[in-house]
Amino acid sequence: xxxxxxxxxxxxxxxxxxxxxxxxxxxxxxxxxxxxxxxxxxxxxxxxxxxxxxxxxxxxxxxxxxxxxxxxxxxxxxxxxxxxxxxxxxxxxxxxxxxxxxxxxxxxxxxxxxxxxxxxxxxxxxxxxxxxxxxxxxxxxxxxxxxxxxxxxxxxxxxxxxxxxxxxxxxxxxxxxxxxxxxxxxxxxxxxxxxxxxxxxxxxxxxxxxxxxxxxxxxxxxxxxxxxxxxxxxxxxxxxxxxxxxxxxxxxxxxxxxxxxxxxxxxxxxxxxxxxxxxxxxxxxxxxxxxxxxxxxxxxxxxxxxxxxxxxxxxxxxxxxxxxxxxxxxxxxxxxxxxxxxxxxxxxxxxxxxxxxxxxxxxxxxxxxxxxxxxxxxxxxxxxxxxxxxxxxxxxxxxxxxxxxxxxxxxxxxxxxxxxxxxxxxxxxxxxxxxxxxxxxxxxxx
Amino acid sequence: xxxxxxxxxxxxxxxxxxxxxxxxxxxxxxxxxxxxxxxxxxxxxxxxxxxxxxxxxxxxxxxxxxxxxxxxxxxxxxxxxxxxxxxxxxxxxxxxxxxxxxxxxxxxxxxxxxxxxxxxxxxxxxxxxxxxxxxxxxxxxxxxxxxx
Numbered sequence: 001x002x003x004x005x006x007x008x009x010x011x012x013x014x015x016x017x018x019x020x021x022x023x024x025x026x027x028x029x030x031x032x033x034x035x036x037x038x039x040x041x042x043x044x045x046x047x048x049x050x051x052x053x054x055x056x057x058x059x060x061x062x063x064x065x066x067x068x069x070x071x072x073x074x075x076x077x078x079x080x081x082x083x084x085x086x087x088x089x090x091x092x093x094x095x096x097x098x099x100x101x102x103x104x105x106x107x108x109x110x111x112x113x114x115x116x117x118x119x120x121x122x123x124x125x126x127x128x129x130x131x132x133x134x135x136x137x138x139x140x141x142x143x144x145x146x147x148x149x150x151x152x153x154x155x156x157x158x159x160x161x162x163x164x165x166x167x168x169x170x171x172x173x174x175x176x177x178x179x180x181x182x183x184x185x186x187x188x189x190x191x192x193x194x195x196x197x198x199x200x201x202x203x204x205x206x207x208x209x210x211x212x213x214x215x216x217x218x219x220x221x222x223x224x225x226x227x228x229x230x231x232x233x234x235x236x237x238x239x240x241x242x243x244x245x246x247x248x249x250x251x252x253x254x255x256x257x258x259x260x261x262x263x264x265x266x267x268x269x270x271x272x273x274x275x276x277x278x279x280x281x282x283x284x285x286x287x288x289x290x291x292x293x294x295x296x297x298x299x300x301x302x303x304x305x306x307x308x309x310x311x312x313x314x315x316x317x318x319x320x321x322x323x324x325x326x327x328x329x330x331x332x333x334x335x336x337x338x339x340x341x342x343x344x345x346x347x348x349x350x351x352x353x354x355x356x357x358x359x360x361x362x363x364x365x366x367x368x369x370x371x372x373x374x375x376x377x378x379x380x381x382x383x384x385x386x387x388x389x390x391x392x393x394x395x396x397x398x399x400x401x402x403x404x405x406x407x408x409x410x411x412x413x414x415x416x417x418x419x420x421x422x423x424x425x426x427x428x429x430x431x432x433x434x435x436x437x438x439x440x441x442x443x444x445x446x
Numbered sequence: 447x448x449x450x451x452x453x454x455x456x457x458x459x460x461x462x463x464x465x466x467x468x469x470x471x472x473x474x475x476x477x478x479x480x481x482x483x484x485x486x487x488x489x490x491x492x493x494x495x496x497x498x499x500x501x502x503x504x505x506x507x508x509x510x511x512x513x514x515x516x517x518x519x520x521x522x523x524x525x526x527x528x529x530x531x532x533x534x535x536x537x538x539x540x541x542x543x544x545x546x547x548x549x550x551x552x553x554x555x556x557x558x559x560x561x562x563x564x565x566x567x568x569x570x571x572x573x574x575x576x577x578x579x580x581x582x583x584x585x586x587x588x589x590x591x592x593x594x
Contacts, residue, residue, distance in 0.1 A: 043519045047540045057538040060521030306516040354547040402543045403552050410550035425500045429489025430552055
């Protein structure tokens with residue numbers, strides 16, 4: 001009977017296990033997690049700290065006991081995998097012991113980065129990614145008198161941290177090296193509006209400057225910036241970004257074969273298989289297809305992780321004797337894509353974000369840093385803007401009118417993938433009735 | 447048995463009875479800005495050079511592989527195994543709007559409560575052998591409860 005390993009039990013790992021069982025895999029599934037709690041969603045940490053969610057709300061798939069009961073898995077919690085020996089399909093654990101499997105899924109996620117602090121944050125310096133990060137910040141906010149905070153990173157996480165602190169009447173300074181809010185999703189014109197809105201709420205915004213170093217003296221945190229200034233606050237929260245946990249697949253020794261291909265993330269093909277047959281990856285640690293560029297890219301979204309996990313689990317569960325998983329990777333070292341055509345394939349994604357904070361909703365789809373003609377229209381329900389070249393839409397920003405976001409994203413994806421010549425009359429009417437300008441609808445249709 | 451609420455455009459005049467029935471069934475508080483889960487509307491379009499007016503009633507399609515379910519960060523959305531409708535428990539809904547971003551039909555909205563709200567197929571009515579409110583009230587039979 002085959003034996004599979006899943007490293008990490010976040011969204012991708014959970015959905016992979018679910019998919020394996022739903023697709024008939026009856027062998028052993030061993031799950032390795034370096035924490036003791038169930039699958040957590042990093043996005044929910046700020047909601048827990050703010051008090052909008054109870055602590056158990058951060059675990060959307062329920063308890064570990066439920067996981068074992070529902071999917072008959074063998075759990076190895078508080079167990080760190082040191083290394084994946086790809087050629088032997090062997091996991092080497094932190095304590096030096098090892099175990100061999102038939103297939104391995106790496107769903108190790110990503111971690112928050114904290115270069116200005118040099119090491120794991122402590123005292124009154126915080127990250128905001130893990131359950132432990134949330135527990136620490138919540139405890140300090142509840143037990144100490146905090147009146148000022150610096151939030152580094154004008155990101156989707158940074159804005160939610162800013163919101164929760166401001167709602168506790170804490171004076172917040174947001175800092176980012178970029179020239180705008182949400183630099184990976186927001187066009188400059190949109191950012192101008194959002195920044196004005198933020199500063200109007202009393203948030204101090206320092207852009208175009210990074211953190212040089214941080215000094216902690218008692219209850220005072222001094223954040224020294226690259227422009228020579230210094231911000232002194234009670235706490236510091238770093239929301240700079242994340243880094244894929246690729247290390248345990250790096251430098252693998254694969255005799256007579258290429259090692260696991262890693263760029264920023266572990267590179268996978270449409271079946272979520274890495275360049276080494278039998279080793280799969282899914283979720284925030286992997287790079288999958290970005291349909292806008294045709295290249296692989298980390299697009300760390302909950303929905304992507306769920307879909308990637310589902311695909312990986314299904315492909316791992318499939319009978320791989322002759323007609324599915326190839327024994328040898330392509331000669332160029334790229335991920336193999338010769339799996340059985342009957343297996344599900346990940347269709348790819350584009351960068352897309354939706355965030356709601358204070359009473360503002362921002363939607364970003366595509367790359368705001370691409371060049372092209374600009375379209376912007378305002379109406380009573382908000383604003384919609386786009387970067388396009390007449391033929392291709394490269395980026396869309398929406399303020400306010402969030403209900404159209406899914407329709408707009410769907411049509412943009414259809415256009416990029418060559419299915420977008422036709423817009424259903426019903427959808428066109430729904431967009432019109434939602435206040436979307438005719439010019440934008442035509443842009444989306446053409 | 448799985449169901450779908452199917453829409454037959456050639457029978458619809460966008461009278462709005464479905465929306466009103468939805469408001470009534472679900473106690474939609476329009477004074478707070480909340481909207482019914484089903485929207486009736488008309489729009490003009492051109493086909494083969496001729497101008498037409500289309501009449502529609504739109505709501506959640508209860509997709510077989512509903513993308514809103516996977517997108518919800520809190521696990522609030524799920525399929526009712528008995529009816530196949532995409533239903534929800536918003537106890538842990540954070541109002542993040544990820545469901546809206548995932549839905550290609552513009553169905554999920556956030557109500558004045560700060561929680562997601564959308565058509566749930568009048569799930570309890572259907573389980574009790576009744577039709578969804580919008581289906582029951584449609585005077586032209588443009589909405590039908592049918593086996594999926």
